[in-house]
Amino acid sequence: MxxxxxxxxxxxxxxxxxxxxxxxxxxxxxxxxxxxxxxxxxxxxxxxxxxxxxxxxxxxxxxxxxxxxxxxxxxxxxxxxxxxxxxxxxxxxxxxxxxxxxxxxxxxxxxxxxxxxxxxxxxxxxxxxxVVVCYITALVGLVKGLGLRPPFLPSQDTTSSPIKSVLVLGGSSAVGAAAIQLLRLSLPPEATILATSSPRHHRHLEEYLGASKAVDRSSKSLVQDVQQLTPDGHGVDAIVDAVGAGAGSDGIFDVLRTDGLQRYAQVWTGDEEVSVLSRVDSVLFRSRDLPSIDGHEEVLRALEKLLEEGKYKLPxxxxxxxxxxxxxxxxxxxxxxxxxxxxxxxxxx
Ligand SMILES: NC(=O)c1ccc[n+]([C@@H]2O[C@H](COP(=O)([O-])OP(=O)(O)OC[C@H]3O[C@@H](n4cnc5c(N)ncnc54)[C@H](OP(=O)(O)O)[C@@H]3O)[C@@H](O)[C@H]2O)c1
Missing domain, CATH: 3.90.180.10 (Medium-chain alcohol dehydrogenases, catalytic domain)
Known part of the structure; x- marks a missing residue:
């Protein structure tokens, strides 16, 4: 040796x-x-x-x-x-x-x-x-924050999720770009995955990472823009906030459909936790929560396989x-x- x-x-x-x-x-x-x-x-x-x-x-x-x-x-x-x-x-x-x-x-x-x-x-x-920190953080966000069971982890599957539509706030951040890819791998193919960013990153989010549609993060009609992009116009089941954007976006929780999961998964940014409407179920996630998820010992092995198979790209x-x-x-x-x-x-x- x-x-x-x-x-x-x-x-x-x-x-x-x-x-x-x-x-x-x-x-x-x-x-x-x-x-x-x-x-x-x-x-x-x-x-x-x-x-x-x-x-x-x-x-x-x-x-x-x-x-x-x-x-x-x-x-x-x-x-x-x-x-x-x-x-x-x-x-x-x-x-x-x-x-x-x-x-x-x-x-x-x-x-x-x-x-x-x-x-x-x-x-x-x-x-x-x-690649690794944003992958782990986004993965924890999906599992702990949204309750998803990514199929690339041991004993996980895609069949049980009630989530059919998600909005990623901060799709051009490292955590957001990882989250879009992991959502695409973890949700059924027909799921709607929307993401906010500055317009110059929209092509990257849609054509490369797999978002259904990107939305201008500075749009004055952000909530309506998102609602219009969901299949029935009533909004999304869940939000993944990859950058703590909820803190500066009054009214963002109106994108959550009232008959859906109403879940807001927020990354821990080091600032105060974003407060939410009482109807919204907020879950904070951090990379250091990794040990709490099933299959946590396998996440790097899973990443290696995703990379080998070309299923996960440089975010x-x-x-x-x-x-x-x-x-x-x-x-x-x-x-x-x-x-x-x-x-x-x-x-x-
Ligand atoms: N607790 C943990 O375990 C953990 C782990 C990783 C990251 N984090 C935290 O998560 C956050 C993201 O980390 P990161 O490395 O992914 O960040 P990053 O790549 O440095 O984030 C930069 C991006 O944030 C986007 N952004 C900023 N404000 C936005 C807003 N209001 N709406 C939409 N997009 C916005 C910008 O988008 P545009 O350029 O398109 O405008 C930019 O592309 C940081 O606060 C970080 O500390 C926490």
């Missing part, structure tokens, strides 16, 4: 709100791995809103210094003795976890085998790095930050802090 004797550069934050600092230490080796763990040599890392929110607010940070980073792709550098799906040198993408050992803002990070998937051969590391184009290392990480964080539109910011290592 291979070992590494390499140097690991970490891009860490020493205290809340501080800039990143580069720090070097010896990379972990096989001897540092638990039997079910994989050591990944990261080649590309996506910056998520959660990264800058943790750095800036300190929310949910257990201790400083902080090694942020939840998304990333690279090569397997070492495997624990019980790891069976991966070998040293395999190209992989994975769900990392903030912290010294497993945060992806560093050259080498350790992750459980069940949270790793093989990188599609034709994808770059930059593309592969952009958004990636914007690769110029350069590498510290300055690139700071630029990437700056871009995401300022707000992105229909793309995923990725830093190379």
């Amino acid at each position: 291979a070992t590494t004797a390499a140097t690991n550069t970490r891009y860490l934050v020493r205290s809340q709100g501080s800039p990143l600092t580069a720090s070097t230490n010896p990379a972990p080796t096989t001897a540092d791995l638990k039997p079910t763990e994989v050591l990944v040599r990261l080649r590309a890392v996506a910056v998520n809103p959660a990264d800058y929110k943790m750095i800036d607010s300190g929310h949910r940070v257990q201790s400083w210094p902080l090694v942020a980073g939840l998304d990333g792709a690279g090569e397997v550098a070492a495997v624990g003795e019980q790891v069976s799906r991966f070998r040293v040198g395999d190209g992989v993408l994975a769900a990392f976890a903030t912290g010294e050992r497993s945060g992806s803002f560093q050259d080498f990070a350790v992750v459980e085998e069940r949270m790793v998937a093989k990188k599609p051969e034709l994808w770059s590391f930059e593309e592969a790095a952009s 958004l184009p990636v914007k690769v930050v110029d350069g590498r290392g510290l300055a690139a990480f700071e630029s990437g964080l700056g871009l995401v802090r300022n707000g992105v539109s229909g793309e995923k910011v990725v830093v190379r290592l």
